[in-house]
Amino acid sequence: MWKNPNVWIILSGELVAGLGLWAGIIGNLEFMQEKVPSDFMKSLILSCGLLAGILVGPYAGKLIDQSKKKPVLILSGAGRVISVTFMFIALATDSISWMIVFLVTMQIAAAFYFPALQASIPLIVEEKDLLQLNGWDMNISTIARVAGTALAGLVLVYAPISALYGISMIAYLVMLFFTFMLKIPETKDNLNQQSEKASKDQSGFKEVFPLLKRDVGIKYTLILSYIPMLFLGSFNLLIISISEIQDSSSIKGLIYTVEGISFMLGSIAIKYIGAKWKTNNILFFSLLVIGVTELLLHFAHIPAISLIAFGIFGFSVGCFFPTVMTIFQKQVPNEYHGRFFSFRNMLDRTSFQIVLLSTGALLDLMGLENMVLFFGTLSICITVYYLWQVKKKNIHIETGQKEALKV
Numbered sequence: 001m002w003k004n005p006n007v008w009i010i011l012s013g014e015l016v017a018g019l020g021l022w023a024g025i026i027g028n029l030e031f032m033q034e035k036v037p038s039d040f041m042k043s044l045i046l047s048c049g050l051l052a053g054i055l056v057g058p059y060a061g062k063l064i065d066q067s068k069k070k071p072v073l074i075l076s077g078a079g080r081v082i083s084v085t086f087m088f089i090a091l092a093t094d095s096i097s098w099m100i101v102f103l104v105t106m107q108i109a110a111a112f113y114f115p116a117l118q119a120s121i122p123l124i125v126e127e128k129d130l131l132q133l134n135g136w137d138m139n140i141s142t143i144a145r146v147a148g149t150a151l152a153g154l155v156l157v158y159a160p161i162s163a164l165y166g167i168s169m170i171a172y173l174v175m176l177f178f179t180f181m182l183k184i185p186e187t188k189d190n191l192n193q194q195s196e197k198a199s200k201d202q203s204g205f206k207e208v209f210p211l212l213k214r215d216v217g218i219k220y221t222l223i224l225s226y227i228p229m230l231f232l233g234s235f236n237l238l239i240i241s242i243s244e245i246q247d248s249s250s251i252k253g254l255i256y257t258v259e260g261i262s263f264m265l266g267s268i269a270i271k272y273i274g275a276k277w278k279t280n281n282i283l284f285f286s287l288l289v290i291g292v293t294e295l296l297l298h299f300a301h302i303p304a305i306s307l308i309a310f311g312i313f314g315f316s317v318g319c320f321f322p323t324v325m326t327i328f329q330k331q332v333p334n335e336y337h338g339r340f341f342s343f344r345n346m347l348d349r350t351s352f353q354i355v356l357l358s359t360g361a362l363l364d365l366m367g368l369e370n371m372v373l374f375f376g377t378l379s380i381c382i383t384v385y386y387l388w389q390v391k392k393k394n395i396h397i398e399t400g401q402k403e404a405l406k407v
Contacts, residue, residue, distance in 0.1 A: 006124040006182055007133060010117070011140050013178035017080075018144020019151065020171025024084070024106075026152035027164035028099070035096055045096065049103030050349050053111040057346035060112045064119055064338025070184050072116040077176040079109030084169045091162050115345055119337035120184050122329045130329055135267035135322035142267075146260045208343050211336060216395055218331050220386055222344065225324045226351055227287050227382055228317055230375045231294060233355025241368045242300045251303060258307050259314040266318020273319060279327065280390060286320040287383040289313075294376030298369050 002008075032045065064072055083105035090098035125133050155163050212219040231238075243251050273282060289312060296309040332340045362371045389395070 004125060006184070009178050009181050010121070010124070011136060013175045014137060014140045015144050016171050016178070017175040018141055019148045020168040020175070022145055022148025023152045023155070023164045023171070024087070024168040026149060026156070027087070027161050027168070028103075030156065030161050030164075031091070031099065032096075035094065045100060046103065047353065048100050049107035050353060052104040053107035054346050054349050056108050056111050057342045058339075061115060061339035061342025064112070064116045064342065065335060066338075068184070069116050069120040069123070070179070070182055072112055073120070073179050073182070074176065076109045076113035076116065077172065077179050080106060080113070081169065081172045081176060083109060084165055084172065087165050088162065091165070111342070111345065115338055115341035118325070118329070118341045119334075120182075122334065122337070123184050124182075127330060130326045132271045134325040134329070135270050135318075138318070138322055138325075139264045139267040142260050142263050146256065149256075208336065208339050211332065211340070215331065216393070218328070220390065220395065221283070221324055221327050221331075222347075224283060224287060224383070224386060225321075225344075226347070227379050228290050228320065229348075229351050229355055230379055231290060231313060232317075233352045234359035234375070237356070237359050237363060238297070238368070238372075241363060242297075242306050245301050245368065246303055246306075248303070251306070254307060255310050259310040262311040262314030263318040266315040267322055268318075269315075270319045270322050274323065279323060280396065282319060282323050284383060284387050284390075286316045286323075288380060289316045290320070291376050291379035291383060294372050294379060297372040297376075300368060300372070 028046075036045065083102055086098050086102040086105060089095070090102060121133060121137070122130060151167070152164055155167070212222065239251075239255050242255070270282075277285075293309045293313040293316070296305060296312075300306045300309070328340065328344070329337070359371070362374070366374070
């Protein structure tokens with residue numbers, strides 16, 4: 001796998017783009033902190049971009065399946081570069097309206113880029129390397145998150161906010177350069193078949209639903225992949241709340257560091273775990289551990305326990321998500337990858353928003369200690385229910401490539 005230049009191009013581009021992404025996110029928060037006093041208004045502004053990404057999701061998936069992946073990656077990468085120029089206008093004019101334009105265009109570009117990237121990975125490596133590459137892709141994203149936020153914080157000490165968007169612009173240009181070097185093997189016959197099948201799907205996601213109905217393994221994996229969202233969607237609010245309970249600002253950095261390192265260890269270890277454990281066992285064991293870590297946060301007032309809980313969580317999701325992504329890339333027929341990953345991307349954005357808003361409300365209503373008990377109990381109950389269903393129906397979540405869906 002490591003002799004494949006496409007692998008190095010994707011991972012290098014992911015690292016550089018991730019640095020730019022997180023520099024921009026810190027810049028967004030800093031700009032809104034200066035210009036928008038209301039937290040509710042801040043959430044509405046951020047939601048505008050997410051909503052735009054959700055709305056274009058069906059069209060993005062259909063286009064990805066009808067087209068070659070490389071041109072989609074190039075055009076969406078160029079869109080990310082162009083979107084940053086709107087933020088420079090916002091800074092020059094102190095305009096929140098231009099910031100909203102920036103967020104909308106950025107999320108629309110991302111709605112095309114990430115599903116196209118996920119659909120491209122199975123085309124550039126052999127099936128036996130998919131799990132390892134997915135693990136390293138998520139590993140690189142985590143490194144970019146940690147390094148990007150640290151870099152952004154350092155830049156803000158010595159430079160204005162515009163410097164952060166300068167970093168973003170350079171990062172997206174470098175990523176675009178890397179994308180031009182990609183060589184994605186797509187035969188003309190396969191592309192014509194995919195385009196013909198996708199063109200029949202007027203709604204964008206119409207043919208995804210029969211696929212989920214026919215293959216219970218894919219449907220269950222999709223549902224199970226949202227159990228960790230209870231933790232991930234509330235991640236930042238949990239850390240803020242823990243910091244307040246412990247009356248410690250330094251605990252926030254420690255938690256991010258421990259979770260990030262643990263995630264990277266998990267994404268590396270999954271290659272060896274996957275060789276010895278059945279896929280079903282990896283999925284359900286990881287989910288049960290995630291539920292237990294949520295229960296552990298009932299004792300978040302103890303610094304050691306909060307760090308242990310986030311460390312265990314990081315390792316578990318580091319094993320869980322590469323496995324889930326590999327299942328989807330192998331079991332979903334290639335001609336439906338664009339629509340399926342766009343559909344999943346849309347669900348991710350929607351569920352993240354719901355969990356984020358729910359967490360804020362629950363923290364006000366019942367406090368951190370009771371909320372994590374509720375989240376942990378809910379996660380374990382859902383996991384046990386689907387484990388029972390899998391055993392009852394004798395469902396084996398496979399990792400082999402499926403034949404095309406017949407409709």
